[in-house]
Amino acid sequence: MRIYNRGEMNATEVGTKRAEITAQYKEFIGRKIIFILSCITAICIIAAISATLGSYPITVTEVYHIIVHSPFQNIDISHPITVTELYHTIVHNSFQDFINTNEEYVVWKLRLPRIVMGILAGIGLAVAGTAMQGILRNPLVSPTTIGIAAGAHLGAAIAFILGAGFTSGKLILMGNAFLFALIPAFVIFGLARFKRATPEMMILAGIAMTFIFSSVSSLLHYFSDPDMLKGLVVWKMGNLGNATWGDLFTVSLVLAVCIPLLIWKSWDLNTMGAGDEIAKSLGVNVKRTRIFVMMTASLLTAVVICFTGMITFVGLVAPHICRIIIGGDTRFLIPASGLFGAVFLLFSDTVARTIVAPVIIPVGIVTSCVGGPLFLYLIIRKRREYW
Amino acid sequence: MKLNVKGLEFGYTSMPVLADVCLELAPSEMLGIVGPNGAGKSTLIRCINRILNPQSGRILLDENDIKNMDGIELAKKMGYIPQTASQIFPTTVFDAILMGRRPHIGWRSGEEDHEKVLDVLELLDIEDLAMRDIKELSGGQQQRVFIARALAQEPDVLLLDEPTSNLDIRHQLEVMEIITDLVAKDGISAIMAIHDLNLASKYTDRVLIMKEGKIFDAGSPSGVLTPENIRSVYGVEAEVIHRVDSNGGRPYIVPIRPLTE
Numbered sequence: 124m125r126i127y128n129r130g131e132m133n134a135t136e137v138g139t140k141r142a143e144i145t146a147q148y149k150e151f152i153g154r155k156i157i158f159i160l161s162c163i164t165a166i167c168i169i170a171a172i173s174a175t176l177g178s179y180p181i182t183v184t185e186v187y188h189i190i191v192h193s194p195f196q197n198i199d200i201s202h203p204i205t206v207t208e209l210y211h212t213i214v215h216n217s218f219q220d221f222i223n224t225n226e227e228y229v230v231w232k233l234r235l236p237r238i239v240m241g242i243l244a245g246i247g248l249a250v251a252g253t254a255m256q257g258i259l260r261n262p263l264v265s266p267t268t269i270g271i272a273a274g275a276h277l278g279a280a281i282a283f284i285l286g287a288g289f290t291s292g293k294l295i296l297m298g299n300a301f302l303f304a305l306i307p308a309f310v311i312f313g314l315a316r317f318k319r320a321t322p323e324m325m326i327l328a329g330i331a332m333t334f335i336f337s338s339v340s341s342l343l344h345y346f347s348d349p350d351m352l353k354g355l356v357v358w359k360m361g362n363l364g365n366a367t368w369g370d371l372f373t374v375s376l377v378l379a380v381c382i383p384l385l386i387w388k389s390w391d392l393n394t395m396g397a398g399d400e401i402a403k404s405l406g407v408n409v410k411r412t413r414i415f416v417m418m419t420a421s422l423l424t425a426v427v428i429c430f431t432g433m434i435t436f437v438g439l440v441a442p443h444i445c446r447i448i449i450g451g452d453t454r455f456l457i458p459a460s461g462l463f464g465a466v467f468l469l470f471s472d473t474v475a476r477t478i479v480a481p482v483i484i485p486v487g488i489v490t491s492c493v494g495g496p497l498f499l500y501l502i503i504r505k506r507r508e509y510w
Numbered sequence: 511m512k513l514n515v516k517g518l519e520f521g522y523t524s525m526p527v528l529a530d531v532c533l534e535l536a537p538s539e540m541l542g543i544v545g546p547n548g549a550g551k552s553t554l555i556r557c558i559n560r561i562l563n564p565q566s567g568r569i570l571l572d573e574n575d576i577k578n579m580d581g582i583e584l585a586k587k588m589g590y591i592p593q594t595a596s597q598i599f600p601t602t603v604f605d606a607i608l609m610g611r612r613p614h615i616g617w618r619s620g621e622e623d624h625e626k627v628l629d630v631l632e633l634l635d636i637e638d639l640a641m642r643d644i645k646e647l648s649g650g651q652q653q654r655v656f657i658a659r660a661l662a663q664e665p666d667v668l669l670l671d672e673p674t675s676n677l678d679i680r681h682q683l684e685v686m687e688i689i690t691d692l693v694a695k696d697g698i699s700a701i702m703a704i705h706d707l708n709l710a711s712k713y714t715d716r717v718l719i720m721k722e723g724k725i726f727d728a729g730s731p732s733g734v735l736t737p738e739n740i741r742s743v744y745g746v747e748a749e750v751i752h753r754v755d756s757n758g759g760r761p762y763i764v765p766i767r768p769l770t771e
Contacts, residue, residue, distance in 0.1 A: 137632060140632075141632070144604070144631065144637060144640045145628070147640065148604055148624070151641065256599075257599075260598045262598070262599070390609075390612050390615075393605070393609055394609050394612060396597060396601065397595075397597050397601070397606065398592065398596035398597070399561075400556070400561050400590065400592055401609070401659075403560070403561045403581070404559050404585065404588070404589065404590030405585050405663070406581035406582040406584060406585030406612065406613045408581055446600065450602065451601050451605075452601070452605055
């Protein structure tokens with residue numbers, strides 16, 4: 124069946140054209156996969172370099188040796204390790220049994236937790252940002268720019284002041300952070316739904332809420348005793364240095380649940396990118412998907428923020444750069460952006476550790492220095508590219 | 511597939527937009543909906559596709575109420591074609607059309623879905639655009655992509671919301687030819703909200719003229735598009751010319767002046 128005016132094209136030409144498009148499409152997909160693989164490689168390289176940096180000199184090969192041989196050489200193969208044992212080794216023992224030398228202590232206790240937290244936090248924040256941008260159809264949205272990060276931070280700070288310590292009540296800390304992260308999430312939601320908010324309006328509302336949350340947390344700082352104050356202030360700036368293996372376990376658990384859920388929703392996010400009407404006509408329950416994705420992304424943000432403090436702009440920078448490189452297909456964009464977020468945060472942390480060494484500056488300062496200008500650029504450029 | 515709409519009512523809060531709308535659509539039929547701005551044409555189309563939920567009334571597809579179908583099931587039967595693109599993020603034409611396969615696929619798109627996309631690309635003569643970004647295309651090209659996406663759904667009914675209103679006359683005619691061809695050859699039926707009375711007259715099998723949320727008149731183009739109807743619905747004096755030509759005796763509408771009450 125032909126519609127019009129293609130009489131001059133014969134069957135072979137049509138066949139070649141199909142093959143051509145298929146080949147182009149395959150190459151397009153291939154490019155996305157290559158990008159994802161490059162990000163993984165970059166993470167490995169930066170992690171390896173980062174593990175050697177610091178006041179205690181350790182070479183890459185030593186690090187490699189410590190990681191590969193030290194903890195696992197003593198494991199009795201005939202007696203397979205159970206999940207409980209593994210949990211105990213990581214969360215309670217923090218690999219303590221395997222640490223014999225100074226080098227091992229530095230790698231296992233100081234550098235690796237920091238590096239792994241950088242990777243996990245980068246993934247979590249970037250994926251949250253990508254998902255939020257998708258459902259709100261707004262490329263300026265990210266956990267930082269719509270106030271979700273500030274909300275989560277305040278929630279955690281309140282729980283902390285009221286007595287849930289960093290070491291004991293982590294669950295309360297995370298719960299409260301999530302609760303407070305939902306406030307800006309649903310304010311933005313309401314604006315989008317009932318006021319037909321423009322992209323700029325959402326961001327302005329986000330900035331307003333960030334101000335409110337941050338002044339409340341300043342108030343907490345003002346009334347807290349000096350011992351707590353430094354901890355709170357450093358935490359507010361975003362810091363990977365406090366991570367323990369137990370924290371890493373918790374964060375990876377949350378990531379392992381939330382990210383597959385978001386990737387599973389990526390077709391729906393794709394159709395919503397074409398407009399609510401199109402999504403509905405393709406059988407997507409737009410309202411339910413939007414709430415589900417927003418809650419999942421808020422949870423991701425809240426949990427990461429609980430352990431790292433306010434690390435800003437990762438969720439804005441990562442999806443943008445990835446979209447420029449691999450396009451907007453959410454099926455690939457979520458994993459790609461997560462991994463790129465990890466690269467970005469890990470790199471920023473490495474810079475933060477080395478730039479004025481031996482002083483380690485909070486990583487949030489470095490990410491802001493990169494993310495802030497990008498955000499400004501996006502606002503100035505306005506509706507040219509994709510919004 | 512036969513579509514039947516009975517007693518449809520819809521309103522925003524207290525403002526009624528549609529009141530007691532009934533219509534029938536036979537397989538392979540093209541129904542045009544005309545009427546002034548705000549008469550409820552687009553609302554009607556959206557209610558039929560459940561983009562909006564009517565307050566009362568029934569919409570039956572072969573005697574099955576669409577209220578009882580889930581979204582995916584309905585998406586396999588009805589395709590919706592919007593007026594303009596509201597794509598935010600970059601998307602290639604291929605991926606945009608692949609979205610139309612969503613009701614049929616799980617997470618991974620298979621070989622069969624890619625074949626289907628290639629089929630509709632060819633059908634609409636937009637193979638050369640396959641890897642272009644949808645936002646770079648002209649209005650006419652975008653409209654073809656939307657039609658292609660709806661066809662990739664393999665629906666029985668196409669719903670079009672003023673598909674030609676952003677196009678120049680050549681692209682208007684092309685889009686209309688594509689739709690009538692599909693309706694004639696593939697047994698797809700179509701409901702189209704349309705502003706241009708001459709396009710409605712030339713291409714539709716039946717015309718439904720709406721005024722203030724109600725159906726004012728319905729029937730063949732020559733029966734409905736009369737000077738009297740146009741005067742009462744639009745408040746416009748118009749001349750309707752019947753000429754024996756290749757148009758099959760369909761009327762030409764020449765608007766003359768707006769009437770002052």
